Amino acid sequence: MARKITIEPVTRVEGHGKVTIHLDDAHRVTQSRFHIVEFRGFERFVQGRPYWEAPVLVERLCGICPVSHHLAAAKAADVIVGLGLEGLSPTAEKMRRLMHYGQMFQSHALHFFHLCSPDLLFGADADPAIRNVIGVILRHRDLAVRAVLLRKFGQEVILATAGKKIHGTGAIPGGINKNLGPEERDALLRGPAPFNAETMIQWAAEAVEFFKDFHKKNRALVDGFAAFPSNHLSLVRKDGALDFYHGVLRAVDAEGRKVLDDVDYQTYLDHIGEEVRSWSYMKFPYLRRLGKADGWYRVGPLARLNTCDFIPTPLAQKEFEIFKDFTKGRPNNMSLHTHWARLIELLHSGEVIRDLLLDPDLQGTELVRKRKKRREGIGLVEAPRGTLFHHYQIDGHDQITMANLIVSTTNNNEPMNRAVDWVARNVLEGQTEITEGMLNRVEIAIRAYDPCLSCATHALGQMPLAVELYDAGGALLDRRSR
Amino acid sequence: MKVLVVGVGNPGRRDDGLGGALVDRINVEKKGGQAPISREIGACPLSIKAEWKCQLNIEDAQAVQDADLVVFADATTEGEEPATLEEIAPAAQIAVTTHAMAPASVLALAEELYGRAPKAYLLAIRGYDFDIGETLSPQAAANLESALSLFSEFLLSLK
Structure with a gap:
């Protein structure tokens, strides 16, 4: 039957x-x-609202990664207020970066502890009464305690930069509304152990080691589960470095050939199509050059480590080299290696947070720049789960007439x-x-x-x-x- | 006695914002010094802290373990009208997504990580319209008033 x-x-x-x-x-x-x-409901919801409200309105899409929506919308609004893609003041750009890497840090820590570790530690066939976060605590108490504090640290970074842990207001069109005070900086940089940047980096590095040790002992599961070839897409910095906040769009195929060669994301519609299928409410994005059948792609941690050439912080770069060596430099198409990539990104985020906290530009006072207004803006960031597109058009009264959002889950x-x-x-x-x-x-x-x-x-x-x-x-x- | 009220939900999805709306009302009444929020229990003043959360998550275990009593307030799609208040116990659950965590899981996490889970209640307020929007439906707004009354009676019953 x-x-x-x-x-x-x-x-x-x-x-x-x-x-x-x-x-x-x-x-x-x-x-x-x-x-x-x-x-799609949110895209209709923002129509008729002033464009400067978009960064605050759209972040209500999500309680876990509101910062990503906040910043993608703010970047689109930057274009509308006439700034070039690199037109923000150093203080504004670095405050936004700090906010975004704090978001990445807390989200990645949460994912590993809450979703990934129970499956890895206990296996898919384990009793559901044990295969959960409580089971993790009983077996690896240190890991669980650390996960809570890792997430909390990321949220404190968000609080210091966005004004609130959830649904903050830090980014505004053309810049930010606050800088980072010395006391806020010192609390994150030199807070009593373990709650400071150096300890967080150390813990993140140990989380990577935890995964690698598990991988060695469970090669068949980690390598074989849901492995399939695909294209991979993400932002990369203009020099090919991993970058979550800004860059150009790059895609590689399953063999590592560039199929989207570092294009300006203001032209994303020339390169990305969205297919509608009758059985799904959610669209299916694809690379126009490869067509609907072959142009689909992955986004997220695995895709980002497949598209970038290097990671611009030393500890994460060392782990990236080990990650790349495993596939002999070719793209990694193993779904569960997403967890490995995510932890390398956790480590990288910790290093970036520390380096930014040491940068005196965060105490600068030039917060906002504006130039001649435009009627359209596109903003992209790499959200924890992948590339996030925000696209707005406005009328002469500053009201949004069109919004197009392609979220990571859709990609x-x-x-x-x-x-x-x-x-x-x-x-x-x-x-x-x-x-x-x-x-x-x-x-x-x-x-x-x-x-x-x-x-x-x-x-x-x-x-x-x-x-x-x-x-x-x-x-x-x-x-x-x- | 330290009472923590955790209102949960997305205010951008109409009646999903009931938990946050309850928190807002409690904080307004606190400022006005209104009974029963300003009462004393025995020789101890009642200390109420009310917080909104878009979703519950692992760090909330740390927040709840410091309270003597926790009330989670959330919208419900299927519960009794206008609202119910029931004691809940710690219980671990499998997570499908990082985007939600049940109150019972937060309590279980507090129990295991910090050695104690406070006595806890779930105030479930019936909602009807969860579409995108910023205001409560009229029926949900009425249910909020009933939930506030229920919460006040609950506070008066504390000894």
């Missing part, structure tokens, strides 16, 4: 995901799909579908019984990308994911929820 496995929300679908896997009578996979509702739409399909064909196919562990492997594939499933709204009663098993007649055979 043909069966349909569904992983879907219990109630409404805003901000939630659904996985459907169809099996035929012989238990072969005939189709797998991953659905998420996209945030990763096809890769997440491929990852789910890999699990369906390599784990579920041919099985006569679907276990908790098998279904958890579907989630592990999704968790590597940490899509924005439930950030916009999460009211009680809304589970991020539920698992339902139906027979060919539509009768419910089994149901699990997260």
Whole structure:
């Protein structure tokens, strides 16, 4: 009897995901799909609002990475107020960078501890009563305590630069509204141990070692799970360095050939298309040069380490070289290596935060610059989960007439579908019984990308994911929820 | 007695902002010194701290472990109208995403990391409209008033 496995929300679908896997009578996979509702509502919501409100309005998209939306919108507004892409004052640009790297630091620490480590430490088949953050604490208490403080440190950086930990107001069109006071700097740079930049860097370096040690002992799992070739896209600095805040758009294919060669992101529409498929609310971005079928790409930590030439801080660069040596310099297409890449970026973020805190430009007083206004602006940043596009057009009254947002989760739409399909064909196919562990492997594939499933709204009663098993007649055979 | 009220939800998604709206009201009433927020329990003054969180997360374990009593306030899509207040216990759960954490998981984390989880309650306020927007629906706004009354009665019942 043909069966349909569904992983879907219990109630409404805003901000939630659904996985459907169809099996035929012989238990072969005939189709797998991953659905998420996209945030198009926000694009309509900002229309008619003044452009300078955009950085504050759009950050409400997310409670985990609001800084990314805040800064992408602010960068678009910079263009509207007539600044060139490098037109900010040194104080404004460095304050924004500090805010952004603080965001990256806290988000990456949270992901490793909250989502990744339970799966790695206990395995996909472990008892769900243990395979969670409490289980991590019981086995690796130091890791858990450190994770809380790593995240807290990143949030304190955000507080010092954005004014608030969540939904801050630090970035404004053309600059920022505050600099960093010496007391704020010293609290982060020289605070009592362990709460200072040097200790955070040390802990981040040890987190990388933790992953590498796990990798050595579990090579088959880490290397083989949901590995598939893809293109990779991200911002890189003009000299090819890893850069989360600003740069040019670069994409490489699965063999490492440049398929998008360091282009100005103001021209992104010339290079990126968005395909609509009838079964999904979320669009499927692709590189126009390669077409819809072959032009899909990954974004996020793995993609960034595949596109950049080097990392401009010493400890992270050393780890980057080890990471690149593993694939002999070729692009890394192994989904679970995203966790490795994420921890290298955590280390890099810590180093950048420390270096920025030592920079006297943060105490500068030129906060805002403005020149001749334009009617259109595009802002890009590398958010923790990948490249984030914000595009606005305004009218003569400064009101937004068009907004186009391509969030990281949308960029990763096809890769997440491929990852789910890999699990369906390599784990579920041919099985006569679907276990908790098998279904958890579907989630592990999704968790590597940490899509924005439930950030916009999460009211009680809304589970991020539920698992339902139906027979060919539509009768419910089994149901699990997260 | 130190009471921590944690209002959870996204104010940009209409009724999802009920938790934050409750926090705002409590803080306004605190400034006005209104009973029962200004009452004493035995010889101890009642100390109420009310905070808004877009989502709960791991660092909230550190915040709650310092309180004698915690009330999590959140919108609910399916709960009883207008609001319910129930005691909750620590419970670890598997995370699908970093973008949400349950109150029971926060308590479990506090218990394991810091050696104590305070007595805790969940104030679930029924919401109806979770579309993008900045105001509560009329029904949710009415439920907020009921939730405030429920919370006040709860404070008066503390001994």
